[in-house]
Amino acid sequence: xxxxxxxxxxxxxxxxxxxxxxxxxxxxxxxxxxxxxxxxxxxxxxxxxxxxxxxxxxxxxxxxxxxxxxxxxxxxxxxxxxxxxxxxx
Amino acid sequence: xxxxxxxxxxxxxxxxxxxxxxxxxxxxxxxxxxxxxxxxxxxxxxxxxxxxxxxxxxxxxxxxxxxxxxxxxxxxxxxxxxxxxxxxxxxxxxxxxxxxxxxxxxxxxxxxxxxxxxxxxxxxxxxxxxxxxxxxxxxxxxxxxxxxxxxxxxxxxxxxxxxxxxxxxxxxxxxxxxxxxxxxxxxxxxxxxxxxxxxxxxxxxxxxxxxxxxxxxxxxxxxxxxxxxxxxxxxxxxxxxxxxxxxxxxxxxxxxxxxxxxxxxxxxxxxxxxxxxxxxxxxxxxxxxxxxxxxxxxxxxxxxxxxxxx
Amino acid sequence: xxxxxxxxxxxxxxxxxxxxxxxxxxxxxxxxxxxxxxxxxxxxxxxxxxxxxxxxxxxxxxxxxxxxxxxxxxxxxxxxxxxxxxxxxxxxxxxxxxxxxxxxx
Numbered sequence: 001x002x003x004x005x006x007x008x009x010x011x012x013x014x015x016x017x018x019x020x021x022x023x024x025x026x027x028x029x030x031x032x033x034x035x036x037x038x039x040x041x042x043x044x045x046x047x048x049x050x051x052x053x054x055x056x057x058x059x060x061x062x063x064x065x066x067x068x069x070x071x072x073x074x075x076x077x078x079x080x081x082x083x084x085x086x087x088x089x
Numbered sequence: 090x091x092x093x094x095x096x097x098x099x100x101x102x103x104x105x106x107x108x109x110x111x112x113x114x115x116x117x118x119x120x121x122x123x124x125x126x127x128x129x130x131x132x133x134x135x136x137x138x139x140x141x142x143x144x145x146x147x148x149x150x151x152x153x154x155x156x157x158x159x160x161x162x163x164x165x166x167x168x169x170x171x172x173x174x175x176x177x178x179x180x181x182x183x184x185x186x187x188x189x190x191x192x193x194x195x196x197x198x199x200x201x202x203x204x205x206x207x208x209x210x211x212x213x214x215x216x217x218x219x220x221x222x223x224x225x226x227x228x229x230x231x232x233x234x235x236x237x238x239x240x241x242x243x244x245x246x247x248x249x250x251x252x253x254x255x256x257x258x259x260x261x262x263x264x265x266x267x268x269x270x271x272x273x274x275x276x277x278x279x280x281x282x283x284x285x286x287x288x289x290x291x292x293x294x295x296x297x298x299x300x301x302x303x304x305x306x307x308x309x310x311x312x313x314x315x316x317x318x319x320x321x322x323x324x325x326x327x328x329x330x331x332x333x334x335x336x337x338x339x340x341x342x343x344x345x346x347x348x349x350x351x352x353x354x355x356x357x358x359x360x361x362x363x364x365x366x367x368x369x370x371x372x373x374x375x376x377x378x379x380x381x382x383x384x385x386x387x388x389x390x391x392x393x394x395x396x397x398x399x
Numbered sequence: 400x401x402x403x404x405x406x407x408x409x410x411x412x413x414x415x416x417x418x419x420x421x422x423x424x425x426x427x428x429x430x431x432x433x434x435x436x437x438x439x440x441x442x443x444x445x446x447x448x449x450x451x452x453x454x455x456x457x458x459x460x461x462x463x464x465x466x467x468x469x470x471x472x473x474x475x476x477x478x479x480x481x482x483x484x485x486x487x488x489x490x491x492x493x494x495x496x497x498x499x500x501x502x503x504x
Contacts, residue, residue, distance in 0.1 A: 002406045002409050002410045002413065002458065004409075004410050004413050004414070005413070006092050006093060006096070007092055008413055008414075008416075008417050008451075009096060010092050010095060010096045010099075011417055011420075011421075012417075012420060013096060013099050013100070013103075014099075015420050015421065015423075015424040016103075017099070017103060018424050018427075018428060019424050019427050019428075020103075020107075020126065021428070022427050022428055022436070023122070023126075024110060024123075028433055028490065028493070028495050029118070029489075029493060030433040030486055030487075030489060030490035030493065030495055031433050031436070032118075032119065032122050033122075033482075033486045033489070034427070034433075034436060034437070034440055034486065035122055035125065035126055036125075036482055037437075037440045037441065037444070037479055037482055037483060037486070038440065038444075039125075039126075039129050039152075040475050040478055040479055040482070041420075041423075041440070041444035041445055041447070041448050041475060041479065042420065042444060043129050043132075043133070044448060044471065044475060045416070045420065045447065045448050045451050046133060047132070047133065047136060048451060048452065048455055048468070048471070049451070049455075050133070050136050050137065051136075052455050052458070055136060055137070055139070056136075056139060056141045056297070057460075057464070058141040058145075058296050058297040058298075059136050059141055059144065060464070060467060060468060060471075061141070061145060061289070061292070061296075061297065061298065061467075062132065062136060062141060062144045062145050062148050062297075063471060064285060064467070064470070064471055064474075065145055065148045065149050065153075065285070065289075065302065065305075065306060066129075066132060066148040066152070066153075067471055067474055067475045067478065068153075068278070068282060068285065068306065068309060068474065068478075069148060069149055069152060069153025069154070069305075069306075069309050070152075070153070070478070071274070071278070071313070071474075071475075071478030071479075071481070071482060072153055072154075072157055072309045072312055072313050072316075073125055073152065073153055073156040073157055073160075074478070074482035074485070074486075075271060075274075075313065075316050075317075075481065075482060075485060076156070076157035076160050076161065076312070076316060077122075077160055078482060078485035078486045078488075078489045268484075268485060268488070270480070270481045270484050270485070271481055271485060273481075274477055274478065274481040277477060278474070278477065278478070281470075281474065
C-alpha cells in the first residue's frame, strides 16, 4: 500500500463531480449518456482504489460487477430506438 | 482534516445532489439518468461503510438492472410518465421540505443516542459460524440463521414476476437498431459474465457474493443479449422457462421442509449445511437470474393493459 | 521484486493513471461538442484506468488477485468502445452536428 490510494480516490471523486457537471448541463441528450461511460471508468477506478486504500478487498469484485453493468446501462440508454419526445432530454 | 473524511463528505453531498436532481428533473429520462448516478454513489457509500455485499447488490441490481428497466419503462410509457403525480410544482413541497430535515435530525440523534445493545449479534453469529456450513457471516445469516426471510424474499420476487406477466400485453416491438458492435460485444462479453456469475456464487461461501449478485450478473448478460438482438423478448413462458423460474423457490422449499419430521422448518443438519446451502444458492442463482431477466424481457417493447380493455 | 521497488512502480503507475483521468475530465469539460467529448472520455479515462489497474496489480497480494484486476481493463475497454460508438450513432441520429473550426464553416 503506497499511501497514494486514498488521495487518488479523492482526486477521482473530484473528477467525477466535475464530469457530472457536464452531464447535468448537457446541452444535448447525448451528453447525458456520457454518464454511463463515466461510471465504467471513473467509478470503477474509485472502487479499486478504495479496495486498496484499506477497504475490503472484495471491493474489487464490486468494481468488476460495476464495469459490466455500467456497460449494460449505457447500451440500454444509447442503443435503443426512442421516440422523438424522449430525445429532447 | 483527514482525507477519508473529505471523501466521505463529498460522497454524502453527491448523494444528496443526485437525489435532488433525480426528483427535480424536467423529464423522465433525465430523472432515470440521475437515479443511476445516485445508484453509483450509493455503491461507493456501501463500500465506505464496509458493506461489500450490499455494494455488490447495489452495483448489480440498483444501478445496473433497475436503471435499464426504468429506461425501458420511460421509452414505453412516454416522457410524460408521472408528470402529473405531484412533482416539483406541487403545493405539498413546502411542508415536505420543512419536515425532511427535521426527520433527518431526529434519525441522526436516535442513532447517536441508541442504547447499548443487549445482545451482541456479531458475536453470537461468530460463535455459531461453525454450525452454519459456510465461512462468510453474511451468507450464514442470509441462508442459514435467517433463511426464512430469504425464502420469503424469493417468493416475493417470483410474485412480482407473476404480476408483470398478468399486466404485459401486446406483441413485443422492441426496435433496437441493428448494431454490429453491440452484437459483437454481447457475444464476447457473455461467456466472461457467466464465469463471473459462477465465481460470485462460489465465492459467496467465504467472501461477499452469493446467489442474488450472481443472478443479477446473469440477468445483465441476458439483457445485453437482448439489446444486441440475439435474444428475442419473451412472450408467454413455456414449460422449460416456468421450471427455471420456479425451480429456485421449489428447491429452497424442499430443503426447508425436509427436516420437518423431527425438527423445525429450515433446520440444516450441521454436517450437510455447507452442501445444502450451495445447492440452494445454485438453484436460486439460475431462478433469480431468469426472474430478473424476465422483469426486463417480458416487458420489452410492450404496452401495458389499458383501463378500457381490463 | 523487493517491496520498495514494488511500491515505487505502483506509485508511478497510479500517478500516471491519475494524470490521464484529469486529461479526460478536462477534455469532457472543454471540448466543443459531444463527439469530441467522447474521444476524451473513452480514450483518456480508459488509459487512466489501465494505468491504475497496472499500479494496483503490482502491489496485489497474490497472482489471482492481480489477474482479476487485469481482467477488468479489457472488459471496460470493450464496453467503452461499444457504448461510445452507440452514443455517437445516437447523437448523429438526433441530428447533433459536429463542431467545425471557424475556418471550415
